[in-house]
Amino acid sequence: MFTMVSPAFINPLSEDGKQMVREMGSLEALYNQNADLIEVITKSHLQDISDIPTNYVELALKRIEWYLVHNSKKYDHKVYNFLFNVEITPFDVISFYILCQAIGIRYGPNSRESRVMVESQGKIIENRLEKLSKGEREEVVNRILGSLLTQSSIKWTFFEELLSSKKLQLRDLLLDNGQIILDREEFLERFGDRITHRDPEKMYELVVGAKIKELIAIKMIMQKTEDYMNAVYEKAQREIEPNPMLLEVAEKVSTVLSESVQTYGYGGGGGVGAKASPLSPKAFPPCVKKVLEGIRSGGRNDAIILFLTPFISYARLYPGVFAENVTKRVSDVDPNLNAVQNEVLPMIFGAAERCSPPLFEDQPQEKVNINAKMGFGMHDALELKNEGETLWYTPMSCEKVKIHLPSLCKPDKTCKTIGNPLSYYNKVKRELKKGGAEGEEKGDGKSDETHESPSKG
Numbered sequence: 001m002f003t004m005v006s007p008a009f010i011n012p013l014s015e016d017g018k019q020m021v022r023e024m025g026s027l028e029a030l031y032n033q034n035a036d037l038i039e040v041i042t043k044s045h046l047q048d049i050s051d052i053p054t055n056y057v058e059l060a061l062k063r064i065e066w067y068l069v070h071n072s073k074k075y076d077h078k079v080y081n082f083l084f085n086v087e088i089t090p091f092d093v094i095s096f097y098i099l100c101q102a103i104g105i106r107y108g109p110n111s112r113e114s115r116v117m118v119e120s121q122g123k124i125i126e127n128r129l130e131k132l133s134k135g136e137r138e139e140v141v142n143r144i145l146g147s148l149l150t151q152s153s154i155k156w157t158f159f160e161e162l163l164s165s166k167k168l169q170l171r172d173l174l175l176d177n178g179q180i181i182l183d184r185e186e187f188l189e190r191f192g193d194r195i196t197h198r199d200p201e202k203m204y205e206l207v208v209g210a211k212i213k214e215l216i217a218i219k220m221i222m223q224k225t226e227d228y229m230n231a232v233y234e235k236a237q238r239e240i241e242p243n244p245m246l247l248e249v250a251e252k253v254s255t256v257l258s259e260s261v262q263t264y265g266y267g268g269g270g271g272v273g274a275k276a277s278p279l280s281p282k283a284f285p286p287c288v289k290k291v292l293e294g295i296r297s298g299g300r301n302d303a304i305i306l307f308l309t310p311f312i313s314y315a316r317l318y319p320g321v322f323a324e325n326v327t328k329r330v331s332d333v334d335p336n337l338n339a340v341q342n343e344v345l346p347m348i349f350g351a352a353e354r355c356s357p358p359l360f361e362d363q364p365q366e367k368v369n370i371n372a373k374m375g376f377g378m379h380d381a382l383e384l385k386n387e388g389e390t391l392w393y394t395p396m397s398c399e400k401v402k403i404h405l406p407s408l409c410k411p412d413k414t415c416k417t418i419g420n421p422l423s424y425y426n427k428v429k430r431e432l433k434k435g436g437a438e439g440e441e442k443g444d445g446k447s448d449e450t451h452e453s454p455s456k457g
């Protein structure tokens with residue numbers, strides 16, 4: 001036996017969710033203390049009640065906060081247990097809409113805030129599903145998919161948006177003649193005869209089953225969340241005065257985000273790797289020092305664009321990339337791009353200028369490639385609105401430097417213990433900090449030495 005979970009607990013954009021919003025009435029109640037909400041929260045299993053949200057806006061901010069801290073070492077689940085109590089649904093739905101509207105109006109679809117909103121919705125759903133019983137989970141996912149996937153046989157092109165935005169990968173789907181197979185009966189009908197040595201039912205569970213259905217449901221809701229914020233943004237462009245209460249909420253979201261980036265790193269990275277801090281040129285490896293002096297022979301463009309740009313940007317902004325192994329964007333660690341504009345680009349441009357001939361003198365268009373390698377698309381100016389159009393390249397491994405730019409590699413003693421120029425930098429920087437002692441720290445070196453670029457395409 002299991003209780004029926006409202007689809008709105010998983011998908012606030014469902015019909016149930018929309019009905020909850022209609023019942024809410026005016027926006028005036030956003031900041032009012034809500035006794036029903038407080039009761040649900042205080043009665044949630046193992047809930048810490050020392051700092052609970054008491055109105056819709058506080059609940060909305062806690063939702064974002066949970067996402068930002070849930071992977072960090074400091075995370076205490078007792079503070080956020082209420083988010084996974086099904087009785088929170090009507091309040092949670094309102095807080096979801098408040099966030100989408102506030103972020104949509106104030107920041108628009110390509111902002112850091114909207115991306116965090118979409119990602120946090122995905123993570124919340126994932127964690128909520130995990131906490132339901134198997135029966136509840138299957139039932140609610142089937143109901144959600146039933147309303148999201150209205151066509152009986154789905155062509156893969158139906159998922160085009162999800163695939164192009166990388167929210168879903170083609171390899172996650174079972175395709176047969178261009179049709180996506182999700183339904184058990186359809187699977188058995190299409191493949192039953194072809195499966196000879198195994199039980200077709202078990203094969204269905206293995207290949208399609210609950211896992212892929214949940215994945216599709218989650219990704220589709222994420223996409224719908226993004227679409228909804230987009231629609232809010234477009235509508236706001238036509239309005240003269242956006243709602244000041246929502247603008248205020250948007251500012252609060254941004255503050256929570258900036259504080260969390262400073263405290264935990266974006267997405268609660270947990271500070272496994274080295275922390276971002278001003279560049280320390282003394283800790284640069286021989287190959288980087290050589291490029292900074294200016295390239296006077298072949299390989300100039302690749303040395304500046306493919307080698308130096310990723311190195312300097314990661315060394316300054318996300319030196320722990322290999323240890324943490326979490327993909328980030330530049331704005332996740334430098335929200336206003338201040339460090340990029342004032343520290344990273346000047347160093348790269350300086351090296352480009354010292355080349356012979358100076359890089360931008362004969363090939364000014366290469367500035368576009370520098371922007372692209374930091375994730376800001378193929379544009380003349382490095383602007384937040386274009387972020388995500390390309391990937392932020394991670395620094396080349398020593399192995400790749402030796403193959404593609406052999407003249408740069410003049411190894412010294414430290415080079416013997418590392419596999420990537422960024423590991424060299426982190427190691428020497430730590431040693432310099434300790435007063436130049438021969439540092440033999442744990443956690444360095446081999447974990448990030450020969451790491452292939454997750455972003456390198």
Ligand code: SF4
Nearest residue numbers: 285287398409410415
């Ligand atoms: S071994 Fe690696 S870090 Fe050292 S100079 Fe060569 S490429 Fe640079």
